[in-house]
Amino acid sequence: MSATPRTQLLGRRREAEILCDLVDRTRHGAAAVCVVRGEAGIGKSTLLDHVAVHASDLTVVRAQGVQADMDLAFAGVHQLCAPFLGQLGDLPSPQRDALQVAFGLVDGQAPDRFLVGLAVLSLLTASADARPLVVIVDDAQWLDRVSLQTLEFVSRRLLAEPVAVVFAVRHSEGEPVLADLPSLEVGGLDDHAARQLLASAVHGPIDDQVRDRIVAETHGNPLALLELPRGRSAADLAYGFEIGDAGSVSTRVERDYAQRLAGLPRPTRLLLLLAAADPVGDASLLARAAGHVGITADAAPAKAAGLLEFGESVRFRHPLARSAVYRDALPDELRQVHRALSLATDPVQDPDRRAWHAAKAGSGPDEEVAAALESSAERARLRGGMAAEAALLDQAARSTPDPRRRGRRALAAGEAYVAAASPDAASELAGVAVLCPLSAQDQARLVRLRARVLFARSRSDEAAPLLLDAAAAFASEGSPLARETYLEAISATVFSGRVHGPAGAQAAAIAARDYVTGVVGAPSSPPAPSDLLLEGVTTLLADGLPEGAPLLRRALGPFADEEPTDRGATQRWLALAPVAQETYVHQLWDFAAWTTLAARMVRVARDVGALGVLPQALQFEAGVHLHRGDLAAAARLIAEGDAISRATGSARLTYAALVLAAWRGEEADATRILDEARESATIRGEVSLLGVSGHVEGVLYNGLARYDRALDGARAGIEHDGFNFTGWALAEHVEAAVRCGEDDLAAESLRRLTERTARVGTGWAQGMRARCEALLRAGDEADRLYEAALEHLRGEGITVQVARTHLLYGEWLRRTKRRALAREHLRAAHELLHAMGADAFAERARRELRATGERARPSDDRRDDPLTPQESQIAALAAEGMTNPEIGAELYLSPHTVEWHLRKVFAKLGIGSRRHLRDALTSGTAARP
Numbered sequence: 001m002s003a004t005p006r007t008q009l010l011g012r013r014r015e016a017e018i019l020c021d022l023v024d025r026t027r028h029g030a031a032a033v034c035v036v037r038g039e040a041g042i043g044k045s046t047l048l049d050h051v052a053v054h055a056s057d058l059t060v061v062r063a064q065g066v067q068a069d070m071d072l073a074f075a076g077v078h079q080l081c082a083p084f085l086g087q088l089g090d091l092p093s094p095q096r097d098a099l100q101v102a103f104g105l106v107d108g109q110a111p112d113r114f115l116v117g118l119a120v121l122s123l124l125t126a127s128a129d130a131r132p133l134v135v136i137v138d139d140a141q142w143l144d145r146v147s148l149q150t151l152e153f154v155s156r157r158l159l160a161e162p163v164a165v166v167f168a169v170r171h172s173e174g175e176p177v178l179a180d181l182p183s184l185e186v187g188g189l190d191d192h193a194a195r196q197l198l199a200s201a202v203h204g205p206i207d208d209q210v211r212d213r214i215v216a217e218t219h220g221n222p223l224a225l226l227e228l229p230r231g232r233s234a235a236d237l238a239y240g241f242e243i244g245d246a247g248s249v250s251t252r253v254e255r256d257y258a259q260r261l262a263g264l265p266r267p268t269r270l271l272l273l274l275a276a277a278d279p280v281g282d283a284s285l286l287a288r289a290a291g292h293v294g295i296t297a298d299a300a301p302a303k304a305a306g307l308l309e310f311g312e313s314v315r316f317r318h319p320l321a322r323s324a325v326y327r328d329a330l331p332d333e334l335r336q337v338h339r340a341l342s343l344a345t346d347p348v349q350d351p352d353r354r355a356w357h358a359a360k361a362g363s364g365p366d367e368e369v370a371a372a373l374e375s376s377a378e379r380a381r382l383r384g385g386m387a388a389e390a391a392l393l394d395q396a397a398r399s400t401p402d403p404r405r406r407g408r409r410a411l412a413a414g415e416a417y418v419a420a421a422s423p424d425a426a427s428e429l430a431g432v433a434v435l436c437p438l439s440a441q442d443q444a445r446l447v448r449l450r451a452r453v454l455f456a457r458s459r460s461d462e463a464a465p466l467l468l469d470a471a472a473a474f475a476s477e478g479s480p481l482a483r484e485t486y487l488e489a490i491s492a493t494v495f496s497g498r499v500h501g502p503a504g505a506q507a508a509a510i511a512a513r514d515y516v517t518g519v520v521g522a523p524s525s526p527p528a529p530s531d532l533l534l535e536g537v538t539t540l541l542a543d544g545l546p547e548g549a550p551l552l553r554r555a556l557g558p559f560a561d562e563e564p565t566d567r568g569a570t571q572r573w574l575a576l577a578p579v580a581q582e583t584y585v586h587q588l589w590d591f592a593a594w595t596t597l598a599a600r601m602v603r604v605a606r607d608v609g610a611l612g613v614l615p616q617a618l619q620f621e622a623g624v625h626l627h628r629g630d631l632a633a634a635a636r637l638i639a640e641g642d643a644i645s646r647a648t649g650s651a652r653l654t655y656a657a658l659v660l661a662a663w664r665g666e667e668a669d670a671t672r673i674l675d676e677a678r679e680s681a682t683i684r685g686e687v688s689l690l691g692v693s694g695h696v697e698g699v700l701y702n703g704l705a706r707y708d709r710a711l712d713g714a715r716a717g718i719e720h721d722g723f724n725f726t727g728w729a730l731a732e733h734v735e736a737a738v739r740c741g742e743d744d745l746a747a748e749s750l751r752r753l754t755e756r757t758a759r760v761g762t763g764w765a766q767g768m769r770a771r772c773e774a775l776l777r778a779g780d781e782a783d784r785l786y787e788a789a790l791e792h793l794r795g796e797g798i799t800v801q802v803a804r805t806h807l808l809y810g811e812w813l814r815r816t817k818r819r820a821l822a823r824e825h826l827r828a829a830h831e832l833l834h835a836m837g838a839d840a841f842a843e844r845a846r847r848e849l850r851a852t853g854e855r856a857r858p859s860d861d862r863r864d865d866p867l868t869p870q871e872s873q874i875a876a877l878a879a880e881g882m883t884n885p886e887i888g889a890e891l892y893l894s895p896h897t898v899e900w901h902l903r904k905v906f907a908k909l910g911i912g913s914r915r916h917l918r919d920a921l922t923s924g925t926a927a928r929p
Contacts, residue, residue, distance in 0.1 A: 009050055010222075011193025012043060016050055018184055022164055023055045026132045031158035035140075035167045035178045038186035041223025044168035047186065048136050051166055055134040059127065063135075065142030067323075071391035072352065074102045076147030077120055080135060084123050091126075092889060095119035104379070116146075117153035118889065124154065125161045125894040132162035140167040141177045148177065155181055156643070157893055160900025188220025201226045257324035260305045267295040268302050269325075273333060275314050276325040278341045278357065283314055285344055292340035335361050352376040356395070365401035373399060374409065377416070390416035390425065397432060407436030414449045423453045441481075444473035448485055455492055464492045468511055475515045484572060486512035487534060490541070491579055494723045505723055509541030528569075529558035530576050537583050541723075546759050549588060556584070560596050570604065574613045577601045581620050586724040589757060589765035591627065591796045598624050606890065615641035619656040626660060629799030629836040634660055636873040640891065655692055662699040663800065665840020670700050691720030691729075698732025702739075703840030710736035711745075718749065727756050734772040735808070746776055764801075767792030771805050774812070782812060803832035807845050819852045826852065867908060872921075874898055875905045879917040 009016050015036075022032040036044045052060050063079035081099070088096050098111030099119040127133055140148065155165050155178075169177050189197060194215045218224035261269055274289050287297040299310035307325070309315045316322040326334075339361035345354040355372035362369055373396035377389045393413035400406035414429035430449050438446060451466035467489035474482035490512060493505035512534065527535070532555035540548025559580065564570035577597060584593035601617040618641035625633040638656050645653065654677045661670035674693055697713020714736055717729030730753040737746035750772050757765035767789045774785035786809040793802045810825035826849040833842035849855075867875060870891075877887045884895040884902075891898075906912060909920040 009046070010197050011189040011220075012047065012050075012186075015047055015184060015186055019047060019051050019166065020054045022166070023051060023058070023134060026055075026134065026162050026164040027058065029132075029160075029162045031161045032164045033155045033158060033181050034165075035169055035181050035183040036186055037169050037171065037176075037183050039171045039221065041221045042186050042188065043222045044170075044186055045138055046222070048138055048166060048168055051134065052136055055164075058132045058134050059130075060134045060136065063137045063143075065137070065139035067142045070142055070144050071356070072144055073146045073389075074116070074144065074150075076137070076143035077116070077150050078103050078147075080137070080151075081120060081123055084127050087123060087126060091119055091122050092885065095122055095889075099123070117150045120150055121154045121157050121894050122888075124163055125158075125896055128162045133164070135163065135165040137166070138168045140169045152178055152181065157897065159893075159897040161894055161896040188218075189222060189225075190220065191215060194218070194220045194225055197222055198225045255324070257307065257321045258328045260307065261325065261328055264301055264305060267298070270295055270333070270337065271297060271299060272302050272308060272325045273329050274337045274340065275308060275316070276322045277334070277337045277360075278345075278353070283310065285341075286314055288344035289337070289340040292343050293336060335363060352379060352392070356392070359395050359399050362399060365399055365406075367401055367405075370396045370399040370401075370405070370409065377412075390422065394425070394429060397429065403436045404438075407433045407438045408442055410436065411438075411442060411445045411449060415445070415452075418449065418452045427453050440473060441477045441479055444470045444477070444479070444481070444485075447473065448481075448488075451492075452488075464489050464508060467492055468508055471515070472511060482515055483531070483534070484575070486515060486538075487572075487576060487579070490537065491575075494579060494582060506541050509538040513538035513542045529555065529562040530569075530572055533559045533576060533580055537579055540583065540587060545587060545756075549759065552583060552588060556590075556593050556596075560593075560600055564604075574601070574604060577604075578616055578620075582724045585623075586727055587756075589727070589760050589762045589768070591624075591762070591764045591798055594620070595624050615645045615653055618644075619653050622656045623659065626656075626663060627798050627800055629803065629832065631660060631663060631837045632872060633876075636870070636876075639870060640873065658692060658696045659699070662696045662703070663838050663841075665700065665703045665838065665843070667700065667704060667840075670696065691717055691722040692725045694718070694720060695725045695729040695732060698729055698736060700840070702732055702735055703838065703844065705739075705840075705844050707736045707739035711740050711742065718752075727753060730756070731768050731772055734775055738775045743776065746772075750776060763792040763796040764798055767796065767798070767801065767805070771801075771808065775808065786812070799832060799836065800838065803829050803836070803838070804841060806832070807841060807848070810845070811848050814848060814852055823849065823852050823854050827854070867905060871901050871905050871908070874901045875909075875917055875921060878902060878905075878914050879921055 019034065019036075022034055025032050036047055038044050048062075052062070061080050061083055063076050065076060081103075085103075088099060091099070094115065095118055097106070097108060098115045100106045101108040101111050102116045124133060124135065137143070137151065140151075143151070151165070151167075158165065167178055167181075188194070195211065198211060198214060214225065261272070264272075270293055271286070271290055274286055274293070278285070278289070283297070290297045297310075299308050299314075302308035303310060307316065307321050316325075329337075338357045342354050342357035342361055345357060347354050351372070355369065355376045358366075358369045359373055373392050377392035377396060390413055393409060393416055397406050397409035397413050400409055410429045410433040414426040414433065417423070417426035417429060426449060430446060430453065433442075433446050433449075447466050448470035451463045451470065454466065455463035467485055471482050471485035471489055474480075474485055486508065489508040490505055493508050533552070536548055536552035536555045539551050542548075559573075559576075562573060564573050577600075581594065581597050581601070584590045584597065598617070598620040602614070602621050605614040605617045618637045622634040622637035622641070625631075625637065634656065638660060641653065641656075654673060658670070658673050658677060661673055664670075674696060678693055694713050694715070694717025698710045698717060701707065701710035701713060710732060714729045714733035717725055718733055720726065720729075730749045733749040734746045734753070737743070737749065750769075753772055754769055757769050760766075770785045770792065771789035774782045774789065777785060786805065789805045790802060790809070793805060806825045806829035810822045810829055813819075813822035813825060826845050830842055830845035830849055833839075833845055873891065874887055877890060882890070884898040887893070887898045888895045902914075905917075909917075911917065911920050
């Protein structure tokens with residue numbers, strides 16, 4: 001296998017071998033990913049060239065991040081996919097449509113960016129069927145944000161495909177790019193290699209002290225070693241020259257490039273500036289632009305100076321050369337070349353880049369330019385490029401001469417930045433808007449924007465009053481934005497605040513209820529199912545459960561069955577669904593509603609590719625499975641949600657993971673997650689996370705029979721008194737208090753639990769209340785209450801609580817010397833808890849059973865499930881009859897990866913085909929991950 005010239009890889013044997021091994025693994029059918037990291041000029045690009053040559057017998061595609069393209073959504077992905085666009089017809093239609101809209105090939109609604117990611121994954125893996133594929137991405141730190149997230153998503157999903165992805169990333173301040181992918185750090189050359197490389201660049205003798213100084217000050221940076229001696233005379237090198245003041249190597253190298261520009265003719269400098277200002281690399285475009293500034297596209301002097309390579313495409317010798325050219329230009333020169341590039345850019349084929357150059361060419365505000373940028377932003381939004389939309393609107397606002405229009409555009413840009421998870425930029429645009437004359441409705445938008453920024457930075461109670469003020473202003477103006485803003489205010493208080501208080505959920509609900517019921521001008525159109533549900537939630541919070549429950553029950557069917565007709569309606573449904581879940585679960589104790597809404601939310605999120613919402617939906621569905629006693633299924637759903645959160649760069653949702661760890665009785669894992677959650681909650685002001693932590697400690701330590709710890713933990717959950725988990729914490733507190741001999745505390749918690757559940761009427765609520773009351777009663781009354789609890793909870797299918805009720809009943813029976821009956825309930829508890837993997841509670845049941853004189857196997861004697869969570873999930877979907885492509889689309893995997901997992905599943909389960917999957921899974925072979 002050939003390689004790049006030896007001199008280019010001087011001192012890089014280790015790095016070259018690692019990368020070549022990566023390619024070789026791909027030759028043998030395995031996927032591989034590596035991020036090559038290092039400072040500018042350290043040799044990353046040379047290593048990528050070496051990889052390309054080593055992989056010359058494979059399919060190699062390359063892309064290069066360019067600073068000027070960072071605001072153009074999907075520009076980097078388009079570079080990579082261009083060779084494969086002829087295969088678009090082979091993709092499933094949702095993926096094909098998403099990619100075509102993203103690339104601007106067809107018009108359509110904005111695709112979810114990670115549905116686009118799945119399309120790119122499918123396209124690349126399909127191309128690897130014929131021959132292994134090597135994807136090379138240089139200067140990934142300069143990819144547009146959507147492309148970077150898409151390629152990170154693809155890289156995480158590669159497993160069994162013959163695809164290698166190699167990124168090169170420059171060191172930078174702040175959060176590193178592609179931080180969680182495997183990486184290779186590239187440092188400076190050692191002194192021996194650095195001296196050899198320097199000698200190859202110097203023609204003639206060099207003073208030893210000068211040589212040592214160059215090696216030391218460049219820190220072994222190959223580009224600096226090669227470039228700094230260029231243009232120096234023999235005398236310079238013999239007696240020493242000033243390398244420059246302190247600073248990074250990249251700064252010094254860029255300064256050296258700038259020095260070379262000074263000796264070039266003005267037409268050459270203008271040509272270089274044209275190339276630096278628009279990095280498309282199209283030589284014909286550059287020639288046309290050169291004509292507009294009155295020069296010819298003669299690149300010979302630039303090539304001789306080692307700055308530019310000119311052929312069918314235009315390429316700078318190094319990105320620092322591009323930076324040096326652009327930064328060295330005067331403002332008038334920049335405007336001149338951007339104007340030329342705007343005129344040279346096709347207004348039909350590339351209107352967005354034309355508008356961008358026109359904005360850069362302007363010497364002041366220009367409404368025509370601003371309007372063009374606004375249109376470009378709309379096209380970017382429709383392609384799913386939120387970051388590009390925000391950047392274009394930002395530029396449009398700054399180019400707008402009329403202050404009223406500038407204010408509106410600044411608000412739109414700020415709202416887009418919030419959607420693109422850039423609260424700092426949004427805050428800056430809010431500062432622009434506040435200086436402009438705004439209408440009453442735009443003033444409300446400004447308040448809402450500031451609240452959103454605040455909530456994004458720290459989920460504290462401070463956002464709620466601002467959202468309420470904005471919603472009230474919208475309502476007084478008759479704006480439909482009032483409905484969604486009230487919803488945002490309720491969500492802010494439900495998930496990050498407390499129920500009561502001037503800025504609590506109750507205050508938000510009272511204001512929202514007044515709006516919904518027409519006191520402050522509700523919309524005149526018939527209410528949608530979402531409006532019915534919002535009315536029920538607000539009534540419950542404002543007036544209490546007796547008034548709110550009937551409205552919520554009336555709203556459940558229409559809301560659960562609603563089919564949103566457009567993207568906006570779908571987003572509103574998904575925005576309201578979490579509040580609905582919390583309401584039906586924690587206020588109405590309605591397990592059937594929870595089950596229905598969780599499944600519906602997951603399906604809607606999957607159907608529209610709403611991966612920003614899907615992790616939360618999976619959390620809710622995981623909770624359903626946990627309460628049914630299927631902890632393995634809950635773990636699979638949580639793992640899927642975590643994988644999506646990592647792929648999207650979102651914060652991990654820890655609620656379901658906390659509850660699962662507590663039920664499993666894994667103290668080390670649970671306390672680790674608890675500590676992380678509390679730290680995160682404290683930093684972000686997410687008060688509800690502190691509330692769930694108390695409930696989780698109650699479950700964990702009740703299972704471990706450390707009732708004093710359970711008492712303290714559950715008390716913390718009760719004191720939180722939030723919208724969710726308080727009722728659950730009360731039940732844990734009753735049990736812990738009774739076991740600690742604190743009957744008065746138990747009685748008070750039972751009283752509060754009874755108040756919360758007395759008018760609910762569901763089997764879940766009645767069963768939990770009966771069980772807690774049984775703990776404080778004796779004789780026949782206790783028997784009656786335990787039996788009633790079992791009947792209610794069995795009817796709901798809440799297996800975990802059925803098992804715990806058997807345990808508590810059995811413990812009580814043993815203490816009252818009725819050992820035979822105690823054994824029946826303890827045996828049932830142990831079998832259920834043991835099978836589901838609730839180890840601490842199962843061990844507690846085993847000890848009690850042994851005390852009755854009956855032996856049961858220890859909880860740790862269960863054979864571990866040989867399947868990982870992802871294998872179990874794939875196996876379950878395959879057992880339902882889904883094909884590999886269908887499973888891949890469901891789980892955001894490639895069909896190759898699905899097949900690879902299934903081969904492992906068959907081997908672990910000892911079966912030979914899909915026909916036997918259902919029997920193997922239901923037989924208990926794969927009971928627990």
